[in-house]
Structures are given as structure tokens and as C-alpha cells.
Amino acid sequence: MRKSSRKTSSSTATATSTASASSKAVTKELERIDQLFYSYANKSSGVIDPEGIESLCSDVGVDYTDVRILMLAWRMNAERQGYFTLEEWRKGLKSLKVDTIAKLKKALPDLEKEVRTPTNFTEFYSYSFQYCLTEEKQKGVDIESVCELLTLVLGSKFHTQVDSFVEYLKSQNDYKVLNMDQWMGFLRFCNEIKFSDLSNYDEDLAWPLILDNFVEWIREKKT
DSSP: OHHHHHHHHHHHHHHHHHHHHHHHHHHHHHHHHHHHHHHHSOTTTOSBOHHHHHHHHHHHTOOTTOHHHHHHHHHHTOOSTTOBOHHHHHHHHHHHTOOSHHHHHHHHHHHHHHHTSHHHHHHHHHHHHHTTOOSTTOOEEEHHHHHHHHHHHHTTTSHHHHHHHHHHHHHOSSOSEEEHHHHHHHHHHHHHSOTTTOTTOOGGGOOOHHHHHHHHHHHHHHO
């Protein structure tokens, strides 16, 4: 009985020691994440602002307008365009298992692959539009910004469709902004409609009116 007691006591001590070491490692990781945050944060506001993000991009070796920075914002679930709070930073870097710039640089290609999966991409595509809503109660994004965003987010996936839609948006005068329904409708259009013959496009399937107009514009160009 005494031997069994000693074994139990030893196992408990080992488990406690392991848990303690794990807890310390997590604490150290969080400290490094926080230190990294404050190396880019604005001292007066306490958040990473556009200047800090630009500095971060330079250290990571990507352009400020690189889609992977938008993907990083998505992973952080950043609410305000061009700004990262400490809480958002912690959430994003912990999920990526990153606590140094070197690790972040290595993590970006894997993050991009993750975002490109169908389920995640739909979520990311929706987020990218919401991220551009910079004013309270803002419902739409101006056409110029939409064209840039489409090229950034969707251009590599549906190059021909995006180029054509951007050309249409810049040539038309009926719409000054796009709303979320129209934005998501275009992704559905790219996924479902044969391009460029549009043979399976059915106006009766409740597409946003702007896409009906877009299809009509394409067909008129062909005649």
C-alpha cells in the first residue's frame, strides 16, 4: 500500500510540474505577442494604426495592399479598417501560433491556403466588404473602392469575371455604391454562371438587379 501511495504521489507531482511548465510557456508566449504588438502600436492611442501596419508589412516583406494583410485582419476579426487592437492582435497571433515576425512571415502562406478553402473564402469575402464599412450605419461601399477590392480579393480566382464586372461598374451611371447583397451576389455569380456565354443565367432566379444589368451589358457588347 505504501508503494502504491508513493507512485500516486509521484505521478501527481509530475502532472503538476508539467501543467506548471505548460502554463509558464503560455504566459511567455503571450508576453512575446504583447511585446510585438507594442513595437508597432501608436503610444498615444494604444492600437496599431495605418502607420504601424505599414511598418509591420515592411518587416514581414509584403506590400501594404497585399491581400494577405487583409487575411490577417480577417483572422484577427479586426473591426476597424487599418487598425488592430491588442485583443484582436492576441486572437490572431495565438490562432496562428505566432509570436515573432519570423514566424508570422512563415505563417502567411499557410493562412492564404486556409482562406482559399471554399467555406473560409466565402466568410473572408463577406468580411472584406464589411471591413470597408468605415462609418457608423454605412451600408454600401463606393464603386471605386469596390473595383479595387474585387481585384484584390477575387481577381486571382475569377480573373475574367472580375475584369469584366469592373469594366461594367466603371462605365455605368446607375450605381454609386454596392451593398452586401450585391457584393455576395457577384461571388455566387462567379461560382455558378458559365462565363462568358452566360447560358445558364436566369433572370427569374432573384439575382440582384445590378447583375441582371451586367449580363444585359455583356450581351449587348456581343451583338
